[in-house]
Amino acid sequence: MRTVVGTVEDCIDMFEGSAQTRIIPLSPTNLIENPVTYKLVRVAGDGRLVPATDEEIVEVNETGYAYSIRCLSESCPRVSFSVVPTRRNFSSSGLLQSEYVEPYTQEVNTQPEDERLAMIHSLHMLSAPPDANIQLCNETDMFDEDHVHHEPLLQQPIPFSSNVQHGCNVDQSNTVEPTAPPADAQRPDFSLVRGEICLNNLPIKALQETFKATFGRATTVTDKTWLKRRITMGLTNSCNVPTTNLTVKDKKLVENQDKANDAPSSTDHADGHSNASGHSLTEDFSSEERAAKRVRKPTRRYIEELSENDEKQPVVTSKDEKLSEKSEVRSISVSLGKRVTVTRVVSLAGSEIEVPYVSLVRRSCPRENIMALMECHSSCLEAKASSGESNMLHNEVLKSASGPDQKESATSSSNNEEDVLTEVDEDMETENIDSSGNSSDDNNNIGLPTMQGGGLRRKHHRAWTLSEVTQLVEGVAKYGAGKWSEIKKLSFSSHSYRTPVDLKDKWRNLLRTNFAQSPSNIMGSLKKHGSMHIPMQILLQVRELAEKQALVPPNH
DNA sequence: CTTAGGG
DNA sequence: CCCTAAG
Numbered sequence: 162m163r164t165v166v167g168t169v170e171d172c173i174d175m176f177e178g179s180a181q182t183r184i185i186p187l188s189p190t191n192l193i194e195n196p197v198t199y200k201l202v203r204v205a206g207d208g209r210l211v212p213a214t215d216e217e218i219v220e221v222n223e224t225g226y227a228y229s230i231r232c233l234s235e236s237c238p239r240v241s242f243s244v245v246p247t248r249r250n251f252s253s254s255g256l257l258q259s260e261y262v263e264p265y266t267q268e269v270n271t272q273p274e275d276e277r278l279a280m281i282h283s284l285h286m287l288s289a290p291p292d293a294n295i296q297l298c299n300e301t302d303m304f305d306e307d308h309v310h311h312e313p314l315l316q317q318p319i320p321f322s323s324n325v326q327h328g329c330n331v332d333q334s335n336t337v338e339p340t341a342p343p344a345d346a347q348r349p350d351f352s353l354v355r356g357e358i359c360l361n362n363l364p365i366k367a368l369q370e371t372f373k374a375t376f377g378r379a380t381t382v383t384d385k386t387w388l389k390r391r392i393t394m395g396l397t398n399s400c401n402v403p404t405t406n407l408t409v410k411d412k413k414l415v416e417n418q419d420k421a422n423d424a425p426s427s428t429d430h431a432d433g434h435s436n437a438s439g440h441s442l443t444e445d446f447s448s449e450e451r452a453a454k455r456v457r458k459p460t461r462r463y464i465e466e467l468s469e470n471d472e473k474q475p476v477v478t479s480k481d482e483k484l485s486e487k488s489e490v491r492s493i494s495v496s497l498g499k500r501v502t503v504t505r506v507v508s509l510a511g512s513e514i515e516v517p518y519v520s521l522v523r524r525s526c527p528r529e530n531i532m533a534l535m536e537c538h539s540s541c542l543e544a545k546a547s548s549g550e551s552n553m554l555h556n557e558v559l560k561s562a563s564g565p566d567q568k569e570s571a572t573s574s575s576n577n578e579e580d581v582l583t584e585v586d587e588d589m590e591t592e593n594i595d596s597s598g599n600s601s602d603d604n605n606n607i608g609l610p611t612m613q614g615g616g617l618r619r620k621h622h623r624a625w626t627l628s629e630v631t632q633l634v635e636g637v638a639k640y641g642a643g644k645w646s647e648i649k650k651l652s653f654s655s656h657s658y659r660t661p662v663d664l665k666d667k668w669r670n671l672l673r674t675n676f677a678q679s680p681s682n683i684m685g686s687l688k689k690h691g692s693m694h695i696p697m698q699i700l701l702q703v704r705e706l707a708e709k710q711a712l713v714p715p716n717h
Numbered sequence: 718c719t720t721a722g723g724g
Numbered sequence: 725c726c727c728t729a730a731g
Contacts, residue, residue, distance in 0.1 A: 620726085622725075643721085645719075645720070646718085662719090662720085662721095662725085662726085662727095663725080665720070665721075665722095666726095669721095669722085
């Protein structure tokens, strides 16, 4: 799939739902003056148009669902029209089923030939292999072929387009050359109609639709001016033509040849220094829209890794083309008023579209949410924990001091600690349960994975308290190293945030530190900073257990 | 799902 | 901590 370039003469008709889309066949003049990129959109269940994601494209390919075409240009900002606007028979997935596309094919065939041809071209583009578009694309030099992604997203033509294509073939026998449109008379004076006019002529309803399509959310605003402005801004802010050296500037598509210009070009300036970067749309870009910024966040992994340094991301300005890397997914946090809408920008065949940020939550991590919920309490929890720990330490010290007979052998000391620590731990546990435990048990999906920063947050780092370590050691002593699940179940049931894997990791770390310390250890090599001081006893315990398990690993 | 290991 | 390959 690739970006299709054509011209749209009248965007309004598109929106009226009539399939009287007027697409002027590509005369080079029109092409340059009113370039249009078509993008795949999905018709959601409520009738709104959602940009297609990569997966959906594939899905289209596989299931034969049809997408509507979305027209994107300055002259036609975010105006979208569905292939079958009147049909409401959507599949459960919200995609139009191919069968419903049929009528449209006929509609196409009933259109005047020039229009039909153009439409056929465009539809053809949606599915045809890259090389099939030469007709269209090689007519213009301004589109850099090198940056067109030749992803075989649609290896097979989707049904409706193939249908169209058949019709196309038939028709082309009649209309071979798409000459200048004979529809000059009907055609509005486009020179006067640039950009704004399109929106001006749209009814409020259509504007609202457009708004929906643009921002991914519905609006009840009936103020035409406001809508227009928002749509225009939204479009200008996000519309870029990555496959080309064109840039949206001052609501016009300009060629972007000198490198100095592309940085401040309103499009791909990541990480919102939009105001400082000489934005071309300063006028209306003041309040909310300026807040719209893009946080780089392609993959889950990337998300997490970047979540920590995303602020200092020095803005990858330079190459627009770079940003259009294949399947690059970025996310935009558009804060509209109070709401924070997170969307991601999917680079689709070289053109970027926003799609609502479909939760990329790590599958299977309710604790993520737990953490999110507990985040606010975490500090106090931590404080509590540490205080409890210190108390516990005191207790331990006191106890061991008072009962010197018990502290020699590892077993006795372990018992001793066990008693003491379990007590203290129970306190801590109750604390934890009080503040977080209950919420962590039935919590689950309350917290959104996307937080303020717009990124998935890494699991909050929970320092292991001494009690936890002790419990762990004790659990290992009881059930053996490797029975993490059991240990978790039987000894850590209260600590909801420690997973068996966590236990395993901690144990590994314990062993590590233990072995690291053992050679040169004179009982007192306390790591001053960072991690807590693990009492000697525990260390010894760990060592013993380690040896035990090392000596008899297969044995049980 | 649980473990083990690498990152 | 996270991720993932192996049972």
